[in-house]
Amino acid sequence: MLTPTYMDYSSTTPVDARVANKMAKYLTMEGDFGNAASRSHYYGWQAEKAVDEARSQVADLVGADPREIVWTSGATESNNLAIKGIANFYQKRGKHIITLKTEHKAVLDTCRQLEREGFEVTYLDPLANGLLDLDLFKKTIREDTILASFMHVNNEIGVIQDLQSIGDICRENKVFFHVDAAQSAGKIEIDLSLLPVDLMSFSAHKIYGPKGMGALYVSRKPRVRLEAQMHGGGHERGMRSGTLATHQIVGMGEAFAIAKAEMKDESDRTLKLRQRLYDGFSDMEEVVVNGDLDQRIAGNLNISFNYVEGESLMMAISDVAVSSGSACTSSSLEPSYVLRALGLSDELAHSSIRFSVGRYTTEKDVDDAIVLVREKVEKLRDLSPLWDMYKDGIDLNSVEWAAH
Amino acid sequence: MAYGKKVLDHYENPRNVGVLDKEANNVGTGMVGAPACGDVMRLQIQVNDDGVIEEAKFKTYGCGSAIASSSLLTEWVKGKTLDEASQIKNTEIVEELELPPVKIHCSVLAEDAIKAAINDLKSKSN
Numbered sequence: 001m002l003t004p005t006y007m008d009y010s011s012t013t014p015v016d017a018r019v020a021n022k023m024a025k026y027l028t029m030e031g032d033f034g035n036a037a038s039r040s041h042y043y044g045w046q047a048e049k050a051v052d053e054a055r056s057q058v059a060d061l062v063g064a065d066p067r068e069i070v071w072t073s074g075a076t077e078s079n080n081l082a083i084k085g086i087a088n089f090y091q092k093r094g095k096h097i098i099t100l101k102t103e104h105k106a107v108l109d110t111c112r113q114l115e116r117e118g119f120e121v122t123y124l125d126p127l128a129n130g131l132l133d134l135d136l137f138k139k140t141i142r143e144d145t146i147l148a149s150f151m152h153v154n155n156e157i158g159v160i161q162d163l164q165s166i167g168d169i170c171r172e173n174k175v176f177f178h179v180d181a182a183q184s185a186g187k188i189e190i191d192l193s194l195l196p197v198d199l200m201s202f203s204a205h206k207i208y209g210p211k212g213m214g215a216l217y218v219s220r221k222p223r224v225r226l227e228a229q230m231h232g233g234g235h236e237r238g239m240r241s242g243t244l245a246t247h248q249i250v251g252m253g254e255a256f257a258i259a260k261a262e263m264k265d266e267s268d269r270t271l272k273l274r275q276r277l278y279d280g281f282s283d284m285e286e287v288v289v290n291g292d293l294d295q296r297i298a299g300n301l302n303i304s305f306n307y308v309e310g311e312s313l314m315m316a317i318s319d320v321a322v323s324s325g326s327a328c329t330s331s332s333l334e335p336s337y338v339l340r341a342l343g344l345s346d347e348l349a350h351s352s353i354r355f356s357v358g359r360y361t362t363e364k365d366v367d368d369a370i371v372l373v374r375e376k377v378e379k380l381r382d383l384s385p386l387w388d389m390y391k392d393g394i395d396l397n398s399v400e401w402a403a404h
Numbered sequence: 405m406a407y408g409k410k411v412l413d414h415y416e417n418p419r420n421v422g423v424l425d426k427e428a429n430n431v432g433t434g435m436v437g438a439p440a441c442g443d444v445m446r447l448q449i450q451v452n453d454d455g456v457i458e459e460a461k462f463k464t465y466g467c468g469s470a471i472a473s474s475s476l477l478t479e480w481v482k483g484k485t486l487d488e489a490s491q492i493k494n495t496e497i498v499e500e501l502e503l504p505p506v507k508i509h510c511s512v513l514a515e516d517a518i519k520a521a522i523n524d525l526k527s528k529s530n
Contacts, residue, residue, distance in 0.1 A: 309467055312468050312470075315412070318407070350439070383465075383471065388423070388463060396439060401439070402520065
């Protein structure tokens with residue numbers, strides 16, 4: 001059976017064979033299966049060595065000191081640890097947090113939880129291109145603001161925030177700055193020795209590492225302290241207890257090392273592929289790219305084909321695996337909150353498709369996808385009463401819909 | 405959650421896609437839903453002198469289940485009288501297409517569409 005072409009790299013990535021092969025060495029009796037915390041025997045020392053090496057690999061990619069890397073079960077846990085950890089530790093200084101409406105649920109839901117516990121959170125509206133409005137941010141900071149959390153690269157629209165400028169504002173106002181870098185690490189340069197960032201979340205499975213593995217950068221200079229969220233043994237300098245999953249950690253380290261070595265070439269290649277994909281649609285009528293096209297990660301193309309609903313298009317192009325911002329694809333029947341926050345109309349949000357290309361995408365994949373999408377969009381527009389109305393010159397905003 | 409076979413069939417081979425003349429006295433047009441909800445169906449029926457639906461056409465903006473529900477409805481109403489057509493229940497659509505719970509509202513919208521088309525036709529004869 002021919003499996004569909006994978007173009008959903010922003011959702012997850014396959015584990016690189018080199019990473020999987022290395023991980024396999026840390027599982028069985030024949031491998032280094034020991035507990036890295038066993039300080040008194042060979043098995044523990046072998047595991048500890050592997051963990052230390054991986055810690056350096058992760059630190060090297062992002063310009064950090066290995067002692068600033070805390071292992072977690074993924075970026076979701078890292079986000080929880082950073083936000084709850086800072087809020088609870090520094091709450092005597094203040095209880096106000098600032099973030100963006102377009103953040104990942106791991107950040108938004110964590111903030112909601114803190115609101116239930118007595119914190120105040122301001123969820124800012126982004127600019128129409130997805131970027132943070134720096135002036136608005138400055139104006140929102142108060143005496144009691146302790147933390148700001150903004151993702152480096154947005155998972156849905158791929159826009160890249162200006163961490164230097166945001167960090168400078170945070171430093172001036174003594175606000176801790178947390179960055180969710182799940183979608184950016186290994187794809188664009190990050191140098192934490194220069195950037196004014198206090199905490200940064202990393203994910204392994206977005207960069208050809210295993211799922212269920214991540215890390216949190218916690219700055220030592222200036223020193224940032226956290227209230228731990230997982231207790232039991234004091235691992236990771238008391239910040240995150242739990243036996244270290246050597247094979248997972250080795251996997252993340254190897255994935256990050258490969259990313260560091262191949263980042264330049266891979267991002268050039270991915271950008272060309274994304275451009276090729278976009279060029280395949282740019283002459284079509286009523287096509288909109290969501291989010292800034294320049295300040296954007298190489299692999300992401302989030303695009304709306306107006307008057308064609310997203311899920312019906314995904315079903316039509318089922319030979320290509322992608323995702324959509326349409327309500328029909330979510331069990332809540334609400335369209336993408338990220339696209340809504342950009343100010344997109346509901347129709348455009350329902351009509352959006354996210355293509356994300358990656359390490360194993362070929363030019364042929366892109367060319368085949370273009371042919372398929374063009375054909376199906378045309379077919380679905382022939383089926384669409386909204387397309388008829390648009391062609392007849394009717395302004396859809398002026399219609400009184402009989403919604404139920 | 406893979407797509408249901410019957411839903412896919414209606415999408416691959418849609419029945420009765422098209423437009424009838426909405427000004428004609430024997431044509432009823434029902435347009436329901438809203439772009440904001442991600443579902444808009446336009447269903448049109450044409451009756452002969454005996455009040456039997458001889459032709460039906462649809463166009464839908466919506467997911468596969470919505471397309472299939474409206475397509476199925478146009479198949480079912482042909483050859484029925486207006487009264488018979490207004491008896492069609494959304495649950496019959498759900499059963500025929502094997503719609504999962506999260507897609508039931510698509511069948512409800514289709515039922516609304518045929519009723520709206522029938523009402524439109526009746527208001528013309530008044």
